[in-house]
Amino acid sequence: MDDRQFDxxxxxxxxxxxxxxxxxxxxxGLRVDQTDDGFSFETPETTATGxxxxxxxDRADDSPYVRNxxxxxxxxxxxxxxxxxxxxxxxxxxxxxxxxxxxxxxxxDADEGDTDGSDADSDTESHSVPERDAALRxxxxxxxxxxxxxxxxxxxxTRRYEVRHVDEADADPQTLTAHDDPLDARExxxxxxxxxxxxxxxxxxxxxxxxxxxxxxxxxxxxxxxxYPATVANWYREQTGELDVDHWRDTVGRQSGIYxxxxxxxxxxxxxxxxxxxxxxxDDSQCVKRREWQYDDETDLDVDGGDGAFPCRxxxxxxxxxxxxxxxxxxxxxxxxxxxxxxxxxxxxxxTLDAVADGRVDEIREADVKDDANRYRARFLRAKLxxxxxxxxxxxxxxxxG
Amino acid sequence: MSQALVxxxxxxxxxxxxxxxxxxxxxxxxxxxAFDEVATGFxxxxxxLREVLRTVESDEVYVVPLFISEGYFTEQVIPRELRLDEWxxxxxxxxxxxxxxxxxxxxDTGQTVHYCGPVxxxxxxxxxxxxxxxxxxxxxxxxxxxxVAVVGHGTERNENSxxxxxxxxxxxxxxxxxxxxxxxxxxxxxxxDDVTDFFEVTDVVVVxxxxxxxxxxxxxxxxxxxxxxxxxxxYEVPETVDGxxxxxxxxxxxxxxxxxxxxxxxxDAGADVGSAVADVRxxxxxxxxxxxxxHASAGEGRADDGRAGTExxx
Numbered sequence: 001m002d003d004r005q006f007d008x009x010x011x012x013x014x015x016x017x018x019x020x021x022x023x024x025x026x027x028x029g030l031r032v033d034q035t036d037d038g039f040s041f042e043t044p045e046t047t048a049t050g051x052x053x054x055x056x057x058d059r060a061d062d063s064p065y066v067r068n069x070x071x072x073x074x075x076x077x078x079x080x081x082x083x084x085x086x087x088x089x090x091x092x093x094x095x096x097x098x099x100x101x102x103x104x105x106x107x108x109d110a111d112e113g114d115t116d117g118s119d120a121d122s123d124t125e126s127h128s129v130p131e132r133d134a135a136l137r138x139x140x141x142x143x144x145x146x147x148x149x150x151x152x153x154x155x156x157x158t159r160r161y162e163v164r165h166v167d168e169a170d171a172d173p174q175t176l177t178a179h180d181d182p183l184d185a186r187e188x189x190x191x192x193x194x195x196x197x198x199x200x201x202x203x204x205x206x207x208x209x210x211x212x213x214x215x216x217x218x219x220x221x222x223x224x225x226x227x228y229p230a231t232v233a234n235w236y237r238e239q240t241g242e243l244d245v246d247h248w249r250d251t252v253g254r255q256s257g258i259y260x261x262x263x264x265x266x267x268x269x270x271x272x273x274x275x276x277x278x279x280x281x282x283d284d285s286q287c288v289k290r291r292e293w294q295y296d297d298e299t300d301l302d303v304d305g306g307d308g309a310f311p312c313r314x315x316x317x318x319x320x321x322x323x324x325x326x327x328x329x330x331x332x333x334x335x336x337x338x339x340x341x342x343x344x345x346x347x348x349x350x351x352t353l354d355a356v357a358d359g360r361v362d363e364i365r366e367a368d369v370k371d372d373a374n375r376y377r378a379r380f381l382r383a384k385l386x387x388x389x390x391x392x393x394x395x396x397x398x399x400x401x402g
Numbered sequence: 403m404s405q406a407l408v409x410x411x412x413x414x415x416x417x418x419x420x421x422x423x424x425x426x427x428x429x430x431x432x433x434x435x436a437f438d439e440v441a442t443g444f445x446x447x448x449x450x451l452r453e454v455l456r457t458v459e460s461d462e463v464y465v466v467p468l469f470i471s472e473g474y475f476t477e478q479v480i481p482r483e484l485r486l487d488e489w490x491x492x493x494x495x496x497x498x499x500x501x502x503x504x505x506x507x508x509x510d511t512g513q514t515v516h517y518c519g520p521v522x523x524x525x526x527x528x529x530x531x532x533x534x535x536x537x538x539x540x541x542x543x544x545x546x547x548x549x550v551a552v553v554g555h556g557t558e559r560n561e562n563s564x565x566x567x568x569x570x571x572x573x574x575x576x577x578x579x580x581x582x583x584x585x586x587x588x589x590x591x592x593x594x595d596d597v598t599d600f601f602e603v604t605d606v607v608v609v610x611x612x613x614x615x616x617x618x619x620x621x622x623x624x625x626x627x628x629x630x631x632x633x634x635x636x637y638e639v640p641e642t643v644d645g646x647x648x649x650x651x652x653x654x655x656x657x658x659x660x661x662x663x664x665x666x667x668x669x670d671a672g673a674d675v676g677s678a679v680a681d682v683r684x685x686x687x688x689x690x691x692x693x694x695x696x697h698a699s700a701g702e703g704r705a706d707d708g709r710a711g712t713e714x715x716x
Binding site: 197200254 | 414415416417418425429445446447448449450452453454456457459474478479482510
């Protein structure tokens, strides 16, 4: 520990530097006070009183508790902020109950951060200060969507962070383009690996080939929020029990203009249609957010919300825009069409729909005619079954009445 | 007391160019250091208008819509999505082009939100149109012998749209700098299709009053004016049409000086922007001697992203 850090500790231990009802250092298990008999120094493992300044320095030197205090309470501060909480998460520290006035109840391995008991954040259960200190020397890894975040202890006791694509955990850093400006994430996130525009930032299509090797805590928060806007703020609200969820009915109910029509899709005949929307758009294969919105505040959807680290608090604009199209399509009345398919042809149509829905088309090898969704197979079926106007089985789509 | 600037724009599910100017103007303003935080929010991209306020920590938030006219988005969608529950369009006390600011407490975050009028109707938007003429001609003194056509969508959606076009065309004309100035429209008379009929002078700078390049500015207008039969094959700047030289500028919103209008909006609303307005004005100007400038892309009338634009995709 350098003189600057020790001076900070002494200043904080005396009442001068702390605008607080309770002067002294009281954080994450560390308690340091200045009294008439000198300094007291207390951690879950040790207690000492009546220390001289020199003796306090001996105790503080190389104490993981003091390092921890200096980073969080002297460098970061920003209590009750989502960004601080996010950086706490990155090293498995409690994210909510970490304020100094709660430290009396902190026993070193408490799990206050996971207040709702859900398994959504199970990769980040909290650890004691010495455990975290030791782990940070090796590098602590957490994930956030498709981001892999590694927190490391810096020489001065603060933290440095690396962010890269989760699929490139083992990649040689030399092969990844290094960035230091959080806003560079905007360009990285714009297109997928095949150079297609990504309209949904949380689609699991983030391209790799990059890393942010050496961010400070604010840079980490800004980088993550550029890749995945508002996710840190919403996650923090969830952690503090204040996430505001707007369910399907709320969100479509406030739409206007060309989207106003979507509310007519709810016909008081159940919510199967919304199950289908969620299955189509919100599955983990389509979005890394964890869907928390339901049909309404009394009616949960039947499909799984996913395992994402951060919540989705209402149907997004992609869902609403798609729902507008479905509202129109689903207003049509079913017709009976009659044409013949062999069993294999029926299966082939099903497999082809599956391949498109699962984004598998590009994986099907050109000559793999065993794959039901193979292009030659599709072209053969089209040649056989379509008439010159593109009608399946020669049956017109618009059938005459009766 | 910390202050944030939030630029809100339409965005697109289909066209990445839609949000590009918004990001660039935000970067320009961020670099001035006038605000503690500068953020962007979108109707069709992220963060959504619904959640953008929670991405800034400042107590005072100046929200500036990167929209051309007062209408459906500025009067209904944005205030609703930002959860300015007390919003009443009467608070702008606008005649359709005079909205300045209305201040509320955001129901969502408790922040004080100064909700400003759109950039498109601010008086300094006129300067951006003129600057656009300078950059597309690469001549900081352009004026004599040149005509300017300010092009708008028209009244298809709301009458304020045409008011904003007329307002700026009048102001450009009042500078006395250009030989002729006209307001033209896509879907009403006088139509941009007949641009050459409306000018005596040979050289005409055509500036569409759109925030971002998209379907209308990259495909519709170039084809309607006869710059090209097919937008995909591109056109020259200037391009010869019916004996006129048409200097097609593309969306005015891509002009770097637009950042200044957003700053002016926030300053009008009470933000302390220091010298940022003058700084941006200087930093974005066209170099006098050796040209340069940043208009090179204006010469390429391509639209790589298909028939998808801010304006067509709402």
